[in-house]
Amino acid sequence: MTEVRGAVHVEGEVVATKRIGAFRHLTLTAPGVPERFRAGTFVAVTVADHVARRALWVHRVRASSAYGPTLDVVVEARGSGTQWLTAQPVGARIAITGPLGRPFALPKEPVACLLVGEGYAAAPLFPLAERLRERGCQVSLVVSAPDEAHLLSALEARRSARSVTVLTADGSVGVRGRVTDALDDLVARSDADIVYAAGPTPVLAAAASAAERSGAWSQVAVEAPTPCGTGLCHGCPLPVVGEDGVDRVVRACTEGPVVRGDRVRWDALPDALGQAR
Amino acid sequence: MSAQLPGPVMVAAGCGGTGRELEAYAGPAGLVGLDLVTRSITLDARAGGAGPRIAEVPGGLVNAVGLPNPGLDHFLATELPWLVRAGVRVLVSIAGATMGEYADLARRLSSAPGVAGLEVNVGAPDDVGTGLFEVREPFHAASVVAAVRREFPTDRPVLAKLRPDVSRIVEGARSCHEAGATAVVVGNAVPAAFPDGRSGGLSGPAVAPIALRCVAEVHRALPGVPVIGCGGVRDLRSANAYLDAGAVAVQVGTALLHDPTTVSRLRADLAPTDRLMEDA
Ligand SMILES: Cc1cc2nc3c(=O)[nH]c(=O)nc-3n(C[C@H](O)[C@H](O)[C@H](O)COP(=O)(O)OP(=O)(O)OC[C@H]3O[C@@H](n4cnc5c(N)ncnc54)[C@H](O)[C@@H]3O)c2cc1C
Ligand SMILES: Cc1cc2nc3c(=O)[nH]c(=O)nc-3n(C[C@H](O)[C@H](O)[C@H](O)COP(=O)(O)O)c2cc1C
Ligand code: FES
Numbered sequence: 001m002t003e004v005r006g007a008v009h010v011e012g013e014v015v016a017t018k019r020i021g022a023f024r025h026l027t028l029t030a031p032g033v034p035e036r037f038r039a040g041t042f043v044a045v046t047v048a049d050h051v052a053r054r055a056l057w058v059h060r061v062r063a064s065s066a067y068g069p070t071l072d073v074v075v076e077a078r079g080s081g082t083q084w085l086t087a088q089p090v091g092a093r094i095a096i097t098g099p100l101g102r103p104f105a106l107p108k109e110p111v112a113c114l115l116v117g118e119g120y121a122a123a124p125l126f127p128l129a130e131r132l133r134e135r136g137c138q139v140s141l142v143v144s145a146p147d148e149a150h151l152l153s154a155l156e157a158r159r160s161a162r163s164v165t166v167l168t169a170d171g172s173v174g175v176r177g178r179v180t181d182a183l184d185d186l187v188a189r190s191d192a193d194i195v196y197a198a199g200p201t202p203v204l205a206a207a208a209s210a211a212e213r214s215g216a217w218s219q220v221a222v223e224a225p226t227p228c229g230t231g232l233c234h235g236c237p238l239p240v241v242g243e244d245g246v247d248r249v250v251r252a253c254t255e256g257p258v259v260r261g262d263r264v265r266w267d268a269l270p271d272a273l274g275q276a277r
Numbered sequence: 278m279s280a281q282l283p284g285p286v287m288v289a290a291g292c293g294g295t296g297r298e299l300e301a302y303a304g305p306a307g308l309v310g311l312d313l314v315t316r317s318i319t320l321d322a323r324a325g326g327a328g329p330r331i332a333e334v335p336g337g338l339v340n341a342v343g344l345p346n347p348g349l350d351h352f353l354a355t356e357l358p359w360l361v362r363a364g365v366r367v368l369v370s371i372a373g374a375t376m377g378e379y380a381d382l383a384r385r386l387s388s389a390p391g392v393a394g395l396e397v398n399v400g401a402p403d404d405v406g407t408g409l410f411e412v413r414e415p416f417h418a419a420s421v422v423a424a425v426r427r428e429f430p431t432d433r434p435v436l437a438k439l440r441p442d443v444s445r446i447v448e449g450a451r452s453c454h455e456a457g458a459t460a461v462v463v464g465n466a467v468p469a470a471f472p473d474g475r476s477g478g479l480s481g482p483a484v485a486p487i488a489l490r491c492v493a494e495v496h497r498a499l500p501g502v503p504v505i506g507c508g509g510v511r512d513l514r515s516a517n518a519y520l521d522a523g524a525v526a527v528q529v530g531t532a533l534l535h536d537p538t539t540v541s542r543l544r545a546d547l548a549p550t551d552r553l554m555e556d557a
Contacts, residue, residue, distance in 0.1 A: 006301045009538050051481050051535050052333040097537065227331040227338065228534035231298035234291070234316065234345050235331035237324075249324040249345065254298065274329035 007230070008032040012096040014088050015067045021149035023120055024075045024086035025059070030096040034061035034069035039128035040221055040258040043073070043098030044229030047081040052227040054081045055253070057198070058099065059123035059152075074120045074152060100229050101257045104128050104196055104219050110136030114192035114216075115161075116179055116207050118144045118199030122152045124221060125198055129160040138162050140190035144179040144199075148172040163190070179203055183210035192216050197261070201269055208261025218261030224252035224273050239268035280434040280459045282503055283312035283366060283394065284526025286516070286543045289507055290370040290396060290438070291316040291342065292530035293540075296360045302537040309364035311540070314436075314528065315352070317372040317398045320381060322348035332471050337481025337509070338531055339471050344372060344401075344409075349382060353389050361391030368436065370396040371425070372409055379410065379421050383428035383435075394433045397425050399453070400440035400465040402478035415445060419452035426457030434459035441467060441484070441491040441508060447498045454502045462528060463495055464488035464507030481531040485509025489518055496523030511539060513546045520547075 012030035019025075033043060037058055044053035060072040077086040088094065104124070107113070113132050115125045122143045129139045139160055144167040145151035151173060154164045166174025167182060179186075180202050187195060187210045197207030198221035211218035227235040231254035238252035240263045247265065249272065250256070288311065293299055296313050303311070325345025332339045346352065352369075360367050369386055373379040379397065386392050399418040401409060412418040422437050429435055437453035439446060441464045450461045466478025467487060488508030495504050506519030511532035519527045532539040 009302050009536065046535065050333060051336070051338055051531060052331070053535065095536065225329055225331070227333070228537075230294070230302075230534075230537045232292055232294040232537065233331060233340075233534045234294070234325060234342050235329075235340065237326075237328055237330060237345070251294075254294075271327045274327065 006036065007098055007100050008036070009095065009097045012094050014090050014092045014094065015070060017088065017090060020153065021151065022076055023150075023152070024077065026073050026075060026085070026088070027070050028073065028094065028096065029067050029070055030098065033096060033098045034063070034071045037061045037071065037099045037127075038103035039131055040104035040124050041099035041101050042229070042257060043071070043096050044100060044226065045085065046095035047084050050081055053097070053229050054085065055223070055226045055229050057121065057123040058127070060127060074123045076120045076150070097230060101253055102255065102259075104221070104258050106131060106135060107137060107194055110138075111193035112138040112140070112191050114140045114142070114187055114190040114195045116142045116144070116183070116186065116195065116197045116199070116203065117152070118179060118203045119150050120152060121199040121221070121223065123198075125196060126157050128196060129157055133160040140186070140192065141165070142167065142179060142186055144168065146170065180206040183207055184213065187211060187214045187216060194219065195261070197221065201273070201275070204261065204264075205266045208264065208266070212262055219258055220261045220264065221258045222252055222256050222264070224256070226253045229253045237272040239265040239272050241265060280394070280432055282434060282460055282525055283368060284505065285520065285547045286540060287312040287314055287368070287505070287526060287528045288533065288540055289528035289530030290314040290398065292533050295356050296365055296367075299537065299540070300363065302541060304541050307363065310366065311544070312366045312368065313360065314368045314370050314396050315356070316346055317344050317370040318346050318349055318352050318382070319344060319372050320349050320378050322346065322351065332477070334472070334479070334483070336483030337479055338534070339469050339477040339479050340466060341471070341475060341477040349385060353385070357389060357391060366393040367391060368394045368396050368434070370398050370438070372398045372401070374408055375410055376421060376424050380424045380428050383425040387429045392433070394435065394459075395425060395429055396436040396438050396462065397422055397458070398438050400438045402440065402466045402468040402476070415449040415452040418449055419456040422453045422456040422458050436460050436462050436505065438462035438465060440465050441488040443487070443491050443494060446491040447494055450495045450502055450504070451499055454499065460503035460505055460525065461495065462505045462507050463492045464528070480508070482509040482511060482515075485515055485518070489522060492519055492524050493522040510543075511535070513543065516543055516547060
């Protein structure tokens with residue numbers, strides 16, 4: 001697809017919906033969004049009778065289908081908005097803004113990359129793996145989850161990844177264990193020059209510190225509550241250290257969601273996200 | 278005084294990012310001629326509050342963003358020139374901890390190229406503007422407006438933004454207008470609480486009836502004072518409710534967070550020519 005920059009605000013349509021485990025995979029049209037997509041960017045969607053928008057990772061884009069260009073999102077129903085989204089039938093219309101935020105930075109050289117994702121948040125790693133493979137990078141993909149139902153299937157990624165590792169906390173599929181405990185080992189085994197991570201904060205923090213310990217770069221995809229997603233409200237504080245070494249609070253939706261792991265002030269992050277430590 | 282009033286549609290303070298983020302949603306005309314009130318700018322940079330800064334409630338949002346902004350110097354060096362180049366009519370919202378700070382801000386902004394006017398934030402919901410000059414009494418708000426007016430050229434507007442508190446609004450509007458405010462913005466986030474009890478300000482459709490009542494009261498009591506309505510404007514109908522109640526313009530805040538194209542659509546719907554034709 002030819003690359004176009006910037007975001008658009010459009011009315012999209014659900015063209016397919018499929019339940020897989022605890023997730024609902026939605027395929028949407030959103031004129032202009034797939035064409036502009038880069039791995040790691042997200043879309044903000046409008047949920048009926050709600051003022052705040054809901055942010056969703058883009059799992060895949062197709063340049064052409066029977067419906068024209070489409071994008072796939074993976075939704076886990078938790079609160080009111082995600083419940084509404086997972087209940088939308090084929091033909092439902094949804095206001096979509098995107099793609100938003102900064103994507104994963106890609107290496108110029110064909111280096112070794114470790115991609116680590118937990119739960120639905122592993123979604124943006126799949127298009128990333130494809131881009132990296134196109135650049136000749138050696139991709140090792142790790143997908144993890146508490147259990148099989150919350151695991152994003154890595155079947156399709158086997159084409160772009162040299163190795164795929166599956167970890168579940170309860171051992172229902174793949175290796176039993178937590179990705180946070182396994183990271184040092186995974187970084188060493190993949191001989192990674194870059195670690196890409198997407199998932200809950202502890203996974204991102206562990207990936208950033210494992211990368212730092214082994215002298216690798218890291219890129220983490222942060223999920224901060226994003227009331228607007230478009231940079232307008234300043235409601236998504238992300239504490240970072242600037243290039244100049246000065247502490248700053250930036251907007252996760254605009255300066256992120258993907259940032260360098262060594263730039264995040266991990267100790268200040270729970271407060272910024274409003275999470276209990 | 279012959280300061281030209283902005284409008285009829287403006288971006289409300291703190292709901293347009295740095296202004297730049299709106300460009301993607303502005304349509305082919307871009308940001309040219311857009312009346313944008315910046316987020317409140319303070320002399321020194323402010324990081325803003327801890328999270329969650331915004332909670333969703335039925336009909337709106339509760340926010341305690343904490344006025345994050347890069348401080349005046351950085352704003353003047355980076356954000357303002359970009360906005361001016363893009364053709365935006367920039368109204369700088371200012372907030373200070375002391376009367377002296379308001380005067381300083383006004384003086385320095387008076388000589389910054391491209392500043393179309395000022396909006397004095399004297400209506401932050403209680404507690405939320407922690408560290409701001411205490412302006413709960415209309416007399417205090419008026420003193421701030423007077424201090425700002427002294428430092429800012431009279432051919433450019435100074436707007437006083439008041440809290441939509443119906444028991445004080447007429448008095449507040451009168452004092453601020455007498456102190457030199459070109460117009461009063463009636464409406465702001467309404468003092469409220471997050472679901473966990475923390476203090477914040479409520480905005481969005483839920484506050485529209487409150488601000489509308491305040492606009493109507495001010496217009497009835499002070500027909501000579503230009504009023505700008507703010508609170509829950511999201512479409513032509515909600516905008517017209519304010520204009521019909523006597524407002525000369527409306528500001529759009531929360532609706533932009535819900536749909537970033539709201540202001541460009543309203544600008545097209547309320548293009549001045551249409552209203553002139555209506556009047557004729
Ligand atoms: C960049 C990004 C990408 C995301 N991608 C996905 C995805 O691909 N699939 C998916 O299922 N979810 C994703 N999320 C999380 C999803 O947006 C939230 O879980 C969702 O907003 C919660 O909404 P709700 O209506 O279900 O819950 P509610 O409890 O109704 O939400 C109430 C409010 O809190 C906010 N909120 C609550 N939890 C979160 C959270 N974890 N992250 C952000 N905001 C939250 C909501 O936006 C809303 O404003 C993503 C979040 C971000 C920031
Ligand atoms: C996220 C957010 C940030 C805001 N920041 C400011 C600000 O910096 N200065 C100010 O005067 N008002 C601020 N406001 C208030 C709005 O400008 C507006 O007056 C209020 O939200 C009511 O209008 P609305 O219902 O259209 O949002 C903010 C509101 C929100 C929701
Ligand atoms: S979510 Fe509104 S600025 Fe980031």
